[in-house]
Amino acid sequence: MKLGKFLFCIILTLSLSALDLSLSNLSTTKVSASTRIENNLLNLENNGNNYINLSDEEYVEVFKDNNQMLYLTQSDIYLMSQVVYAESKGEPYEGKVAVASVILNRALNNGFPDTIQGVIFQPKAFSCIVDGSIDVQPTQECFDAVYDALSGNDPTGDAVFFYNPDIATCTWMQGVEKHNIVSIGQHLFFTL
Numbered sequence: 001m002k003l004g005k006f007l008f009c010i011i012l013t014l015s016l017s018a019l020d021l022s023l024s025n026l027s028t029t030k031v032s033a034s035t036r037i038e039n040n041l042l043n044l045e046n047n048g049n050n051y052i053n054l055s056d057e058e059y060v061e062v063f064k065d066n067n068q069m070l071y072l073t074q075s076d077i078y079l080m081s082q083v084v085y086a087e088s089k090g091e092p093y094e095g096k097v098a099v100a101s102v103i104l105n106r107a108l109n110n111g112f113p114d115t116i117q118g119v120i121f122q123p124k125a126f127s128c129i130v131d132g133s134i135d136v137q138p139t140q141e142c143f144d145a146v147y148d149a150l151s152g153n154d155p156t157g158d159a160v161f162f163y164n165p166d167i168a169t170c171t172w173m174q175g176v177e178k179h180n181i182v183s184i185g186q187h188l189f190f191t192l
Helices: 004-027 035-044 074-088 091-108 117-119 140-150 171-175
Strands: 059-065 069-071 161-163 177-183 187-191
Touching: 069 074, 074 091, 074 117, 074 140, 091 117, 091 140, 091 161, 091 177, 091 187, 161 171
Parallel strands: none
Antiparallel strands: 059 069, 161 187, 177 187
């Protein structure tokens, strides 16, 4: 069974690599993967569909951390970029990468849903979902931050929580005992 999963992962990785090569060969100008995804999903944004249906999509990214693998669709990446924008606008670039890292860390943590969509739409998990500010057009910087996090750049040290102590309305975050605290911009990133 393990051999079958291993072979599946290798085949999927090779297929995604071949797909990426064929897509990049179609264009005469070099376009980053994040720009391609942003352009492909703009029509969804323009149609007012900010909560994207993931049901019929293929995986375009694989994130691996400590023998765990997470498969992401274009919609996952777009949704992460929306959260990064909504939760960290005005924060330094490192803070944007940190927010994307928290999403990935949660998806790989047994205490959270195991998909990007599940993590983001988990009740009361992100203030931008609670207050509706997820309805945004992410910037290129947000896509870049997501891709940096996907490449393994995690400035949080595996944090699964973050908040801005100056404006937080969630009282449990203010009072909970925090571990591995990392301060980036106005946010504190931590584990329990």
